[in-house]
Amino acid sequence: MRKIKVALFFILVICAMAFLTTPPPASAEPDGGDIIFKETGKLPPALFSHKKHADAGNKCEVCHDKIFQKKTGGTGQGKALAMSEMKEGKYCGACHNGDKTFDVKKNCKQCHVKP
Secondary structure (H helix, E strand, C coil): CHHHHHHHHHHHHHHHHHHHHCCCHHHHCCCCCEEEECCCCCCEEEEEEHHHHHHHEEEEHHEEECCCCCCCCCCCCCCCCCHHHHHHHCCHHHCCCCCCCCCCCCHHHHEEEEC
């Protein structure tokens, strides 16, 4: 019985150490941080600001997990976002369609910014 208690104690200590030394997820930044999409063909990188979207009154649930997963590469498909898909109303195009807010089809410089 004593051996079992000692073994359980060590397992508890190891689990506690693992928990305490694990870094927080990337989204632990207060405003969610910025995301820079570098794979944009001939255009400059596209910048996504969580803060701008939150300041506009959007809650996390508007995009997560319906449009984007809460993880790096949040398309859920492990690929870059394609403008052709946005123009069809996917990803950013779900809101940026000219009705809810500016249209991704006509306002390139809103997102594509020179570094």
